[in-house]
Amino acid sequence: MQAKSEAKQQRSAAGDSQPKATSERAGARVVWEVLCEEAVDVIFGYPGGAIMPTYDALPEYPIHHVLVRHEQSAAHMADGYARATGKVGVVLATSGPGATNLVTGITNAMLDSVGIVCITGQVASNLLGSDAFQETDLSGVTLPVTKYNFLATRAEEVAPMLRKAFQLARSGRRGPVLVEITKDAQMGITDYAAPDMSPVVDTQLPPPPSAEATDAILEMLEEAERPLILAGHGIIAAEASVSLREFVDKTGVPVASTLLGLGGLPASHPRALGMLGMHGEAWTNQAVQHADLILAFGMRFDDRVTGKLSTFARRARKVHVDIDAAELNKNVKVELPLQADIGVALEQLNARIAASKGRFTPWRLNAWHEEIEANRRAAQDHSTASEPTDGQLRARDVLRALWEVTAGDATLVTDVGQHQMWAAQCYRLEQPRKLITSGGLGTMGFGLPAGIGARMGRPKGEVWIVAGDGGFQMTAPEMTTAVQEGLDINIAVINNGYLGMVRQWQEMFFEKRYISTPISAPDFVLLAQAHGLKAFRVTSRDEIKPAMEAARAEPGPTLVEFRVEQEDAVYPMVPPGKSIEEMIRRPKDAEGGDDSERSSQNRGER
Amino acid sequence: MTQQTARIEFNGAGEAAETRHRTFVATLEDSPGVLNRVSSLVRRRKFNIVSLSVGRTHIHGESRMTLVVDCDADTARQLEAHLRKLICVLDVQDISHEPCLLRDLALVRLRVGARERMEVFQLLEVFQARVIDVQPTSMIIEVTGDPTRIEGLAEVLRPYGIEEMVQCGAVAITTGTSGAAATPIR
Numbered sequence: 008m009q010a011k012s013e014a015k016q017q018r019s020a021a022g023d024s025q026p027k028a029t030s031e032r033a034g035a036r037v038v039w040e041v042l043c044e045e046a047v048d049v050i051f052g053y054p055g056g057a058i059m060p061t062y063d064a065l066p067e068y069p070i071h072h073v074l075v076r077h078e079q080s081a082a083h084m085a086d087g088y089a090r091a092t093g094k095v096g097v098v099l100a101t102s103g104p105g106a107t108n109l110v111t112g113i114t115n116a117m118l119d120s121v122g123i124v125c126i127t128g129q130v131a132s133n134l135l136g137s138d139a140f141q142e143t144d145l146s147g148v149t150l151p152v153t154k155y156n157f158l159a160t161r162a163e164e165v166a167p168m169l170r171k172a173f174q175l176a177r178s179g180r181r182g183p184v185l186v187e188i189t190k191d192a193q194m195g196i197t198d199y200a201a202p203d204m205s206p207v208v209d210t211q212l213p214p215p216p217s218a219e220a221t222d223a224i225l226e227m228l229e230e231a232e233r234p235l236i237l238a239g240h241g242i243i244a245a246e247a248s249v250s251l252r253e254f255v256d257k258t259g260v261p262v263a264s265t266l267l268g269l270g271g272l273p274a275s276h277p278r279a280l281g282m283l284g285m286h287g288e289a290w291t292n293q294a295v296q297h298a299d300l301i302l303a304f305g306m307r308f309d310d311r312v313t314g315k316l317s318t319f320a321r322r323a324r325k326v327h328v329d330i331d332a333a334e335l336n337k338n339v340k341v342e343l344p345l346q347a348d349i350g351v352a353l354e355q356l357n358a359r360i361a362a363s364k365g366r367f368t369p370w371r372l373n374a375w376h377e378e379i380e381a382n383r384r385a386a387q388d389h390s391t392a393s394e395p396t397d398g399q400l401r402a403r404d405v406l407r408a409l410w411e412v413t414a415g416d417a418t419l420v421t422d423v424g425q426h427q428m429w430a431a432q433c434y435r436l437e438q439p440r441k442l443i444t445s446g447g448l449g450t451m452g453f454g455l456p457a458g459i460g461a462r463m464g465r466p467k468g469e470v471w472i473v474a475g476d477g478g479f480q481m482t483a484p485e486m487t488t489a490v491q492e493g494l495d496i497n498i499a500v501i502n503n504g505y506l507g508m509v510r511q512w513q514e515m516f517f518e519k520r521y522i523s524t525p526i527s528a529p530d531f532v533l534l535a536q537a538h539g540l541k542a543f544r545v546t547s548r549d550e551i552k553p554a555m556e557a558a559r560a561e562p563g564p565t566l567v568e569f570r571v572e573q574e575d576a577v578y579p580m581v582p583p584g585k586s587i588e589e590m591i592r593r594p595k596d597a598e599g600g601d602d603s604e605r606s607s608q609n610r611g612e613r
Numbered sequence: 614m615t616q617q618t619a620r621i622e623f624n625g626a627g628e629a630a631e632t633r634h635r636t637f638v639a640t641l642e643d644s645p646g647v648l649n650r651v652s653s654l655v656r657r658r659k660f661n662i663v664s665l666s667v668g669r670t671h672i673h674g675e676s677r678m679t680l681v682v683d684c685d686a687d688t689a690r691q692l693e694a695h696l697r698k699l700i701c702v703l704d705v706q707d708i709s710h711e712p713c714l715l716r717d718l719a720l721v722r723l724r725v726g727a728r729e730r731m732e733v734f735q736l737l738e739v740f741q742a743r744v745i746d747v748q749p750t751s752m753i754i755e756v757t758g759d760p761t762r763i764e765g766l767a768e769v770l771r772p773y774g775i776e777e778m779v780q781c782g783a784v785a786i787t788t789g790t791s792g793a794a795a796t797p798i799r
């Protein structure tokens with residue numbers, strides 16, 4: 008403790024004097040110095056032989072280390088932390104198995120463009136290439152799943168490589184960066200000098216769009232009668248939700264969001280249409296298909312969003328603004344591709360709209376708004392009419408109740424599967440960075456560790472983790488980590504006794520052959536209690552809210568198991584490879600006595 | 614760091630759809646693993662490589678790559694954008710439409726005895742190729758030039774019996790006073 012405050016004093020002393028004095032340090036200490044330069048105060052890690060010198064120097068620095076139970080979780084925690092805060096998440100692990108355990112977490116961050124820095128040990132440089140104990144070529148392994156990676160073999164390389172790693176992780180299109188540091192580089196002595204200036208925030212920012220480009224977009228908007236914005240993760244990553252809202256308020260253009268774009272425009276905004284794509288609402292996908300202009304802002308036309316490419320938004324002219332030039336014209340060919348930071352682009356568009364005095368008005372699009380509203384009402388009537396009335400506890404009830412109980416204000420972290428889609432449909436988000444979910448990779452096991460990371464980064468407010476009975480079992484040991492850290496998190500396990508999303512596909516596309524999808528589980532309540540959590544079980548609708556309130560009242564970590572209807576399906580659904588208007592809707596008569604009979608038979612397999 | 618300027622690019626029909634050889638020159642960091650990154654990108658994104666060659670330049674710490682791929686214009690834009698994204702790539706130019714010189718080098722071991730030697734020498738003169746080693750029953754021929762010239766030479770030598778042939782892949786340079794890729798942007 009004393010050492011920590013001394014280190015703090017040293018740092019502030021160093022902060023006053025310019026230029027900074029150089030002094031000698033082991034590479035291991037340089038690691039921590041650079042983390043302090045970057046104002047890192049928490050990291051997620053797991054020690055081992057090749058990273059021991061670095062761990063040994065930890066107590067000298069004011070950085071909190073969260074000991075995880077599996078390195079994959081460390082990467083997910085850093086990922087959740089980064090999404091909640093907009094800062095770079097940091098991971099520390101050993102070489103070989105520690106490092107390879109990170110790979111799924113790194114890939115998840117890559118696919119969702121989340122800035123994390125992973126530092127791993129590596130065998131001594133003279134042993135590289137010899138298949139030494141716990142030697143794995145992690146730079147080679149992670150080459151296609153990192154934004155960049157480095158191997159430091161000398162102590163003097165540590166600082167420049169780590170600084171560059173941070174810079175890359177938070178610049179341009181963000182992503183994971185790996186830095187391997189050999190044992191001798193950690194132990195070697197080198198000169199260290201704190202940099203004179205604080206690090207530049209973004210070194211890969213594209214230049215602002217030209218007036219020609221913004222004018223071309225506005226001209227297309229002026230000519231359009233049914234324009235639609237597709238808002239993606241870029242809106243959130245670029246902190247552009249305020250600018251998006253301004254643009255929408257000024258022009259009246261409705262907004263459909265991708266899964267990761269949810270929260271970019273408040274769900275209660277009259278122009279917010281919710282999520283589009285495979286499990287998007289019917290009226291939202293209809294709007295995409297009827298639009299005559301698509302403004303794709305900070306999204307990448309994932310196949311879960313577009314469905315069949317050849318029919319996607321086929322009536323629309325298309326504008327695509329993205330920070331990554333390689334995304335332009337990749338999946339969907341567009342008339343106007345523009346490489347730009349979406350925040351900067353929206354500010355410029357807003358400025359030009361403000362200067363154009365009445366050229367754009369929201370009521371210009373009244374007919375389009377009415378068409379969408381009519382479709383919405385029709386879809387809602389269908390949903391209400393086909394809502395099952397058997398009184399069974401359903402996952403949708405749980406997520407709707409969670410939204411009501413938390414007033415839509417919790418940080419919602421999900422795992423992957425049906426519950427994730429129900430969460431996206433039912434938990435209406437008012438703010439950015441409040442939904443943390445694995446989009447591009449769809450990584451089961453992400454929820455709990457990402458929730459822990461989000462909690463570490465955002466101490467205020469509620470954090471709810473929603474996981475399926477399958478995915479929760481993948482990283483459940485992290486409950487201990489939450490207890491050890493004394494974290495106030497609430498876990499809702501949606502237990503349907505199945506790998507539900509796969510079962511749904513088997514039901515729809517494999518003639519109900521439920522191969523390897525019924526999954527048994529431990530008693531989740533006992534399991535949580537064994538880890539030191541307060542735990543509750545809910546088996547009927549009327550227990551939902553009381554259990555949630557009890558969990559919320561608890562200052563420490565809690566788990567609520569919801570035993571839900573087993574063979575429920577997420578609707579609407581666009582079958583893979585189909586056009587997004589070819590949705591499967593909830594059949595009006597499918598939830599009758601016949602169905603619940605089948606469910607009760609299967610319940611025995613739980 | 615290189616940056617692409619914001620630009621508007623409207624897709625024309627016609628040329629865009631045509632699949633043909635396109636040539637890129639790139640300035641790379643001269644450090645370990647760089648070639649691995651480029652080839653990994655090309656493999657993963659399924660670009661169709663015709664040739665790839667990398668070598669050092671007059672500038673310390675930089676190497677230069679010439680990449681010839683078979684693709685349409687949209688794919689070429691994709692490849693260029695992906696190359697640009699690689700941190701170790703300092704600059705990329707698509708010089709398919711620039712006036713430029715493309716040179717490849719081939720060494721050919723030809724099975725040829727004393728009787729046919731003179732005949733072969735005459736052929737080689739047409740292609741401005743040279744003989745760099747002669748053995749009683751074979752010779753080694755060196756030829757540099759546009760890749761099509763090398764193909765042409767291989768065709769006429771084939772009847773004599775080519776025992777072995779190596780080629781290093783095209784390298785390219787733009788002509789005119791200011792080379793397209795002469796000034797790497799930092």
Ligand SMILES: Cc1ncc(C[n+]2csc(CCOP(=O)(O)OP(=O)(O)O)c2C)c(N)n1
Pocket residue numbers: 422423424425426427448449450451452474475476477478479501503505506507508509
């Ligand atoms: C690591 C991993 N393995 C397999 C899958 C494929 N998969 C997607 S959803 C799913 C079922 C998830 O089951 P559960 O966690 O119980 O959630 P539910 O769908 O039942 O809500 C599976 C197996 C995946 N996405 N990630």
Ligand SMILES: [Mg+2]
Pocket residue numbers: 424475476477501502503504505506507
């Ligand atoms: Mg399940």
